[in-house]
Amino acid sequence: MPSERVQKVYLGRRGWNLTLVALIALASIWASFASPLFLHADQLLASTGAMVVSGVLALGLAPVVLVGEIDISLTSNLAFCTVVLGLLSQAQVNPAMIVLATLATGLAFGAFNGVLVAYGGLPSLAVTLGTLGSYQGLAYLVGGANGFTSFPSAIYAIGGDNIGPVPISLIVFAAVAIALAVVFGLTAIGRSFYAVGRASEAVRHSGISVAGVKMVAFCIAGITAGLAALIFIGQYGSGGGDSASGTILTVVTAVALGGLDIYGGAGRISSLVLAVALLNVIQNGMGLVNLSTTTQTIVIGLVLVLSLLVPEMIGRLRNEHAFANRSLLQALRFGR
Amino acid sequence: MKEAPAIVARTRPALDSRAVEGVLLRARNLGPFAILVVLVPLFAVLAPRFLLVSNITTVLFTAAILIIAALAQALVVFTRNLDLSIGSVMAAAGYIPALIYTHTSAMGPLLIPGALIIGALFGLINGAIVAYGRIPSLVATLGTLSIFRGVVYSLAQGEEIGTAQQANWILQFVAAKVAGIPVIVILALALTALAALAMRHTSFGASLYAIGSNPRAAVYFGLNRERLVLGAYVLEGALAGFAGLLLGAQVGTITVDIGTGWELMTLAAAVIGGVSLLGGSGTMVGAAVGALVIATVSNGLVQLGLSGSWQTLVQGVAIVFAVGFDVFLQRYLLQRRA
Numbered sequence: 001m002p003s004e005r006v007q008k009v010y011l012g013r014r015g016w017n018l019t020l021v022a023l024i025a026l027a028s029i030w031a032s033f034a035s036p037l038f039l040h041a042d043q044l045l046a047s048t049g050a051m052v053v054s055g056v057l058a059l060g061l062a063p064v065v066l067v068g069e070i071d072i073s074l075t076s077n078l079a080f081c082t083v084v085l086g087l088l089s090q091a092q093v094n095p096a097m098i099v100l101a102t103l104a105t106g107l108a109f110g111a112f113n114g115v116l117v118a119y120g121g122l123p124s125l126a127v128t129l130g131t132l133g134s135y136q137g138l139a140y141l142v143g144g145a146n147g148f149t150s151f152p153s154a155i156y157a158i159g160g161d162n163i164g165p166v167p168i169s170l171i172v173f174a175a176v177a178i179a180l181a182v183v184f185g186l187t188a189i190g191r192s193f194y195a196v197g198r199a200s201e202a203v204r205h206s207g208i209s210v211a212g213v214k215m216v217a218f219c220i221a222g223i224t225a226g227l228a229a230l231i232f233i234g235q236y237g238s239g240g241g242d243s244a245s246g247t248i249l250t251v252v253t254a255v256a257l258g259g260l261d262i263y264g265g266a267g268r269i270s271s272l273v274l275a276v277a278l279l280n281v282i283q284n285g286m287g288l289v290n291l292s293t294t295t296q297t298i299v300i301g302l303v304l305v306l307s308l309l310v311p312e313m314i315g316r317l318r319n320e321h322a323f324a325n326r327s328l329l330q331a332l333r334f335g336r
Numbered sequence: 337m338k339e340a341p342a343i344v345a346r347t348r349p350a351l352d353s354r355a356v357e358g359v360l361l362r363a364r365n366l367g368p369f370a371i372l373v374v375l376v377p378l379f380a381v382l383a384p385r386f387l388l389v390s391n392i393t394t395v396l397f398t399a400a401i402l403i404i405a406a407l408a409q410a411l412v413v414f415t416r417n418l419d420l421s422i423g424s425v426m427a428a429a430g431y432i433p434a435l436i437y438t439h440t441s442a443m444g445p446l447l448i449p450g451a452l453i454i455g456a457l458f459g460l461i462n463g464a465i466v467a468y469g470r471i472p473s474l475v476a477t478l479g480t481l482s483i484f485r486g487v488v489y490s491l492a493q494g495e496e497i498g499t500a501q502q503a504n505w506i507l508q509f510v511a512a513k514v515a516g517i518p519v520i521v522i523l524a525l526a527l528t529a530l531a532a533l534a535m536r537h538t539s540f541g542a543s544l545y546a547i548g549s550n551p552r553a554a555v556y557f558g559l560n561r562e563r564l565v566l567g568a569y570v571l572e573g574a575l576a577g578f579a580g581l582l583l584g585a586q587v588g589t590i591t592v593d594i595g596t597g598w599e600l601m602t603l604a605a606a607v608i609g610g611v612s613l614l615g616g617s618g619t620m621v622g623a624a625v626g627a628l629v630i631a632t633v634s635n636g637l638v639q640l641g642l643s644g645s646w647q648t649l650v651q652g653v654a655i656v657f658a659v660g661f662d663v664f665l666q667r668y669l670l671q672r673r674a
Contacts, residue, residue, distance in 0.1 A: 070474065116656065121667070125418075125474050126613040126659040133600045133652025140645030241645065249482050252475055262472055298486035304479035308471045 016259035016311075020274035024281055031285030038288055045165055049235055050287070051280040052159075052169045053078075053228045054247050055273075058254035059176050060224025062272055063217035065255055066184070068197040068264025069117055069124035071221050074228075074251060075244045076135035077109045081229030082239025083139045085155065086148025095154035103226040109135060110222015111215070118214035132248075140241030147240020151233050159234020169231045173276075176224065181269035193217065197264030249297070253304040254279055262308065279303070357672065360665055365618075367661075368609045368625040375632055383639035391635070393518065399631035400524040401582050402605060403624045407531050408575035409602035410623035414535075415568050416548040416615025417466055417473035421458070423598035424484035425573055426580030429455040431488050431590055433581065434497045444503045447581060455577015456570050458484055463569025467562040481599070485592075492592045499588040510585040520582060524624070527575075531620040544568055549616025597648075604651035605630045607658040614662055 031038040038044075057074050064071045084105045088098045113131055117124045159169050184190035195203045196213045204210050233239055258275035260267030279300070286296045379386040405422060412419050419425075433450035437443040443450065458480070465476045499507065512519040535541035543564050546554040555561050584590040603613075609626025611618030630651065637646050 070472075072474070072478070116660070120660065120663070122656075122659050122663050123613065125472075126607075127656055129474075129600070129603065130652045130655035130659070133604075133648045133655070135652070137645045137647075137649025137652060140643070141649065145643070145645075246482075249478060252478055256475065262475055292490075294486050294489040297482045298490070301479045301482035301486065305465060305471070305476060305483070308475060308479075309465065309469045312469055312471065 016271050017268070017274060020257075020259075020271060020278055024274065024278045027278060027281040027285060031281060031288065034285060035288035038285060042165065044284075045162075045167060045170070047284040047287075048170050048173075048280055049159075049167060050283060051250075051276060052167070052173050053232050053235060053244060054250040054254060054279075055173050055276040056176060056224050056228040056231060057247070057251040058258070058272060058276060059173070059180055059269070060221040060228075061251055061255050062180065062258075062260060062267070062269060063184075063193055063220045064124070065260045065262065066193045066197045066264060066267060067214050067217045068200070069214060069217065070262075071110070071113055071124065071128045071218060072248050072252070073109075073113060073128040073131040073135055074221060074225050075246075075248045076132050076139065077106055077222060077225035078229045078232060078247075079239075079241055079243040079245065080109060080135050080139040080142070081106050081226045082232055082243040083143035083148070083241070085151065085229060085233055086143060086239045089148065089151045089155065095152045098152070098155060099158075099230060102229055103223055106224070106226025106229065107219055107222045110218045110220070110225060113222070114215040114218030117218065118211040136241055136245065139243070143240045145241075147238055147242070149238045151239075155230065156234045156237075159231035161234070169234065172227065172231065176227070177269060177273050180220075181273075184269055194265055197261070197266070199265075249304065250279065250300055253300050253307065256304055257307040259311070275307075357669060360668065364661065364665060365610045365622055368622060368629050371608065371629050372625070372632065375629070375636065379632070379636035379639060383636065386636060386639050391639070393516075395628075395631050395635045396521045397518050397586075398635070399628045400518065400520040401579050401586060402601060402631055403524040403627040404527055404579040404582070405576055405598060405602045406605035406609070406623045406627040407527060407620055408572045408579065410606045410609075410611045410618065410620060411531075411544070411572045411575070412473070412565075412568050413603075413606050413611050413613060414544045414548045414615065414618065415565050416551065417565060417568075418477065418603060418613065419462060419569070419572060419576075420474065420477040420599045421462060421481040421484050422572075422576050422602055423595035424481050424488065425455055425458045425576045426583060426595035426598060427488045427592070428458060428484055428580070429577030430580035430584030430594055431492060431497070431592065434502055434584055434590055435491060437503055438497060438501045441503075444505070447503060447506055448578070451577040451581035452574045453577075455580065456574040459569040459571070459573015459576070460566070462573065463566035466569065467565035489592050494592070496592070497584075497590040502585060502588070502590070506581070506585040507588070510582055520586075528620055528624040535620055540564075540567070545616050547616075600648065600651050600655075601630060602627075604654050608654050610658075612662040612666075613655075613659055614666060617662075 028038075057078065061071060061074060081102050085098060085102050088101055093101075109131070113124070113128055116122045116127045157168060158172070161168050163171065184193060192203070192208050192213050195206075195208065196210050200210045203213075229239070229243070232243055236243075254272065254276050256262060257278065258267060258272030260272065282299065282303070283296060286299065291299075376387075385391055405426065409419060409422055429451040432454055433443060433447045436450065437447065462473075462477055462480055465471050465480070466473045469476070510520055514522065535544070543554070543559050546557065546559060547561055547564050551561060580595060584594060587594065605627040606618070606623045607613060607626070608629050609618065609622035609624065611623050611626070633650055634647050637644075637650075
């Protein structure tokens with residue numbers, strides 16, 4: 001068992017959650033002043049629909065980023081999963097089987113990335129860039145240019161229906177988030193992900209299979225792509241090669257805003273959930289005041305760049321500060 | 337400096353191992369040519385129209401702009417970075433000068449400098465974020481991909497620029513032929529030669545390779561990594577901007593979606609051409625040949641009546657394969673030298 005201190009060091013950036021909560025509060029205040037429609041429970045719950053697909057994908061991307069890799073093929077994986085959904089729906093397969101098959105498809109495509117990266121030793125950036133194109137190309141080839149528009153009502157329910165006032169998709173998101181938070185925050189298996197991301201060489205010598213951990217990370221990402229595909233159908237009512245294309249920006253933004261170290265080894269699921277919530281408030285607010293989707297995209301892009309740049313700059317300043325203090329200390333010690 | 341013969345003899349490794357390495361490295365560089373040698377007869381047999389002179393001209397015509405964009409992409413890939421926003425940079429540099437021209441014809445002679453400046457400016461933004469912000473280029477340019485495209489969208493307000501609204505000279509220039517060869521093909525070849533010579537014979541070129549092949553060693557050696565990467569991005573942006581301008585003139589009607597998907601196309605071209613995504617290796621000539629391969633494949637697939645989705649698939653698979661080969665090669669060479 002690592003000591004309390006060690007755990008704290010690798011979990012996440014100090015004060016990040018607090019910053020996110022403050023930003024959510026600020027964004028909510030802005031949104032409620034900008035539009036009288038914002039502060040209504042129904043509206044707020046309904047607005048999560050626009051973010052939940054990206055949110056689930058971001059949760060899946062988290063383990064991959066924690067081990068120091070990246071998967072930008074997730075949205076193409078999702079697109080292919082919606083094609084599988086469409087084909088099986090057309091063939092009138094039992095909805096439960098459809099759900100299983102979709103998750104399995106996502107898992108298989110995620111595992112394909114994983115094998116190339118973890119066991120083949122290829123850089124994930126290049127592999128998933130390639131599969132980003134390949135999976136989407138496949139989705140178009142198998143699903144045709146027009147895609148699918150009819151699905152069983154049980155499938156629609158996952159992304160479209162509510163239990164009481166709460167959307168089912170939000171419950172799914174929460175369940176995945178809690179599961180991942182428990183695994184990464186409390187278990188030894190979860191800690192091995194952080195360890196691989198921080199010092200894979202040291203981990204290798206400690207007897208944990210680095211390749212195995214990376215493989216699992218890509219598999220988790222793949223399953224969430226299948227899960228997100230199921231939600232996507234309920235949200236948008238159609239599936240095909242163009243499903244969720246362009247969403248990868250929001251997914252990566254959520255992960256970066258969530259304070260996950262893009263070089264691996266640090267970050268909390270709770271921060272990621274707060275980041276998804278913040279993005280949701282921002283997007284909801286922008287939608288309510290009728291900002292064009294173009295402006296919204298620019299804003300999300302800016303958020304991505306800033307959420308990477310700001311902590312980097314703060315970290316550098318803090319280092320310089322620490323360095324200055326250290327040299328001052330040294331100067332005092334040597335009596336200069 | 338005097339060279340003692342003994343030192344020369346000592347630095348020469350055993351012949352057989354060097355021969356194997358040479359063959360492998362040469363295979364990587366000659367790969368794109370080999371692909372062409374296989375593909376051209378294949379398409380010629382499957383699609384009889386493929387080898388018509390008119391069709392070959394079409395291939396070269398479409399390849400020319402891709403070659404210029406691939407040279408641009410290769411420039412940053414040499415430094416172990418990449419630019420996903422290249423399509424958006426091309427769009428901005430193609431759209432904005434043309435938009436200004438619709439308001440004032442005084443822009444006419446300034447289209448090329450305009451495109452170069454806009455491209456260089458966006459390259460500067462990318463370079464600053466990647467080099468000085470120390471943000472991985474994949475994530476940084478994923479963000480700027482949307483930001484730059486968003487800028488084009490907001491400036492365009494949904495309007496497209498028709499052929500009639502474009503400056504005549506640029507339309508004529510893009511369509512012009514000298515002795516049956518499109519001028520832009522000659523231009524692309526000239527730029528390739530220029531870029532190849534620059535990479536080979538200038539210290540800037542050598543420094544880019546050094547940064548890409550071992551960033552830490554390059555810094556210890558005294559190279560300014562930040563400034564060099566920034567420089568690579570600025571040049572890349574300017575070159576991509578030029579390609580965007582030509583693309584706008586070539587398609588005639590400039591829509592806000594122009595250049596979409598070019599990030600994958602240029603990366604596939606560079607990577608097929610032997611420019612390693614691991615940085616530090618490959619040549620400009622290779623990138624250009626890679627672009628020719630992509631253009632040939634696209635044309636061949638169209639001739640065979642296959643949809644554009646095949647192209648995306650092929651480009652994606654090509655990237656994975658090329659990287660697989662590079663990693664294998666790197667590992668093999670390291671093992672031999674150890």
